[in-house]
Amino acid sequence: MKFLHYEFNAMGTPCDIQLFAKTTTKAKQMAERAIADVRRLEMRYSRYRNDSFLSKINRVAATGGSLSVDPETAGLLNYAATCHQQSDGLFDITSGILRSIWRFDREGLPDDEAIQTVLAKIGWHKLRWNPPILEFLVSGMEIDFGGIVKEYAVDRAAALCWSAGIRHGVINLGGDIKIIGPRADGSAWRIGIRHPRHQDAVLETLSLHEGALASSGDYERCLTVDGVRYGHVLNPKTGWPVKYLASVSVVGEFCVVAGSASTIAMLKEEEGGIWLESLGLPYCWVDVQGKTGGPLITAFSD
Numbered sequence: 001m002k003f004l005h006y007e008f009n010a011m012g013t014p015c016d017i018q019l020f021a022k023t024t025t026k027a028k029q030m031a032e033r034a035i036a037d038v039r040r041l042e043m044r045y046s047r048y049r050n051d052s053f054l055s056k057i058n059r060v061a062a063t064g065g066s067l068s069v070d071p072e073t074a075g076l077l078n079y080a081a082t083c084h085q086q087s088d089g090l091f092d093i094t095s096g097i098l099r100s101i102w103r104f105d106r107e108g109l110p111d112d113e114a115i116q117t118v119l120a121k122i123g124w125h126k127l128r129w130n131p132p133i134l135e136f137l138v139s140g141m142e143i144d145f146g147g148i149v150k151e152y153a154v155d156r157a158a159a160l161c162w163s164a165g166i167r168h169g170v171i172n173l174g175g176d177i178k179i180i181g182p183r184a185d186g187s188a189w190r191i192g193i194r195h196p197r198h199q200d201a202v203l204e205t206l207s208l209h210e211g212a213l214a215s216s217g218d219y220e221r222c223l224t225v226d227g228v229r230y231g232h233v234l235n236p237k238t239g240w241p242v243k244y245l246a247s248v249s250v251v252g253e254f255c256v257v258a259g260s261a262s263t264i265a266m267l268k269e270e271e272g273g274i275w276l277e278s279l280g281l282p283y284c285w286v287d288v289q290g291k292t293g294g295p296l297i298t299a300f301s302d
Contacts, residue, residue: 010042021166196286
């Protein structure tokens with residue numbers, strides 16, 4: 001079996017694909033096909049591109065209008081609706097508009113008036129989703145597939161490789177990971193989880209033959225004011241960053257499930273660990289004091 005390690009940048013983060021295939025040509029073809037699909041999704045759902053479909057949706061949202069969406073976007077919206085329901089409203093794709101007042105590249109906190117103004121435009125209940133029609137009931141809203149689309153891209157890339165006969169490999173988009181299958185010799189992939197407070201430190205090293213791993217936390221996008229650290233995971237009900245957990249990592253069958261579970265756990269604050277345990281998924285967490293927890297994940301630790 002030939003081994004290929006392909007590094008690239010996408011969705012604002014370093015990424016890599018590692019594949020075993022019968023020939024180097026086969027491995028390269030599949031890596032390029034997977035990367036092309038990741039870039040397709042980035043172009044389609046990037047909030048930074050004026051020509052993305054997400055930007056088109058948000059131009060409609062700004063006026064309080066409606067539009068018809070394609071099946072792929074409908075699938076993402078259906079999943080977002082499920083996450084919203086299972087998180088008691090904490091996972092809300094309309095909350096991305098909070099980034100307009102929370103700027104982690106500058107000092108200072110938003111004032112309460114600014115937060116309340118933005119909160120008035122947030123809420124899944126303020127849109128009407130009747131597939132394939134998406135209607136915004138309040139003008140000035142936005143949606144953001146951050147927390148879903150990168151993890152979805154990981155799962156799609158792995159599925160594309162699998163459908164083409166690749167049985168050994170791993171997809172890694174900025175720490176969101178899906179195992180296609182074990183290494184060619186049957187051994188596990190060793191995957192490190194970064195410590196949220198120590199840039200070069202590894203919290204855990206996992207051995208995975210299959211499944212997916214995703215993490216959520218205040219690893220980089222944060223600001224410190226008067227000695228208090230404010231991360232980028234924002235509660236859509238209060239408009240403020242979460243303040244109990246520093247990071248959560250979850251192992252699941254699919255990356256999109258592991259990713260949304262880790263984010264919801266962050267949003268649930270003190271109840272995050274209990275909620276994760278109720279799902280039956282392996283996990284670990286670090287709180288802002290540096291305490292760690294999540295005994296289930298030890299089943300995969302070296």
